[in-house]
Amino acid sequence: MTEWLHALETTALAVALRDSVWAYPLVNAAHLLGVALLVGGIVPLDLRLVGFWRTVPVADLARVLRGVAASGLFLALLAGALLFATRAAEYAASPYFLAKMGVVCVGGVNALLATRWPPERLSKAGYRAAAVAVVSILSWISALVLGRLVGYF
Numbered sequence: 001m002t003e004w005l006h007a008l009e010t011t012a013l014a015v016a017l018r019d020s021v022w023a024y025p026l027v028n029a030a031h032l033l034g035v036a037l038l039v040g041g042i043v044p045l046d047l048r049l050v051g052f053w054r055t056v057p058v059a060d061l062a063r064v065l066r067g068v069a070a071s072g073l074f075l076a077l078l079a080g081a082l083l084f085a086t087r088a089a090e091y092a093a094s095p096y097f098l099a100k101m102g103v104v105c106v107g108g109v110n111a112l113l114a115t116r117w118p119p120e121r122l123s124k125a126g127y128r129a130a131a132v133a134v135v136s137i138l139s140w141i142s143a144l145v146l147g148r149l150v151g152y153f
C-alpha cells in the first residue's frame, strides 16, 4: 500500500509541483475555483429542490447550475489529485483526508443518482429529489470543511 504512495510522490510531476514556488499555489487556486463552482452551483439548486424560491422555474435553474457544478467537480477532482500526489503517504494517513474522500464518494454517487431526472422532470420528482438535494448539500459542505481541516491536523 505505502509503496505505490511513495512511488506516486516521487514521480517527476509530483516532485516538480512540490518544489515549485508558483505551480503549487496555482494548482491549489484551481482546486478552490473548482470547489467554488461546485458548491456555488449545486447548493442553490439543492435549496430550490427542498422548497426555497418556488416561483423560480426549477428546470431553467437545473439546466444552468448542473453544468456549472459538474465543471467545478471535474476541476476539483483533477487539481485535488495533483495536490494529493505531492504528499500522498501523509494524506493517505490523515483521518480527515480519508473522511473527505468518503464524503466526496457519497456526493458523487448521489449526483449520479440525480441524473435520472432530466431538468424538465425535476419538478415532478417531489420528495425523492428533495432527499437527494439534502444528501448533496450535506456531502459537499462536509467535503469543504474536511478539506480545510486537513491543513490543520
Ligand code: HEM
Binding pocket: 028, 031, 032, 035, 038, 039, 076, 077, 079, 080, 081, 083, 084, 091, 104, 140, 141, 143, 144, 145, 147, 148, 150, 151, 152
Ligand atoms: C478526488 C477529489 C479530491 C482530492 C484528491 C482532494 C485533495 C486535496 C488536497 C491534497 C488538499 C490539500 C490539503 C492541505 O494540505 O491543506 C485539498 C484541499 C482542499 N480541498 Fe480538496 N480534494 C478533492 C476534492 C475536494 C472537494 C470535492 C472539495 C469541496 C467540496 C474539496 C475542498 C477542499 C478545501 C476547502 C481545501 C483547502 C484548500 C486550502 O485551504 O487552501 N476538495 N484537497
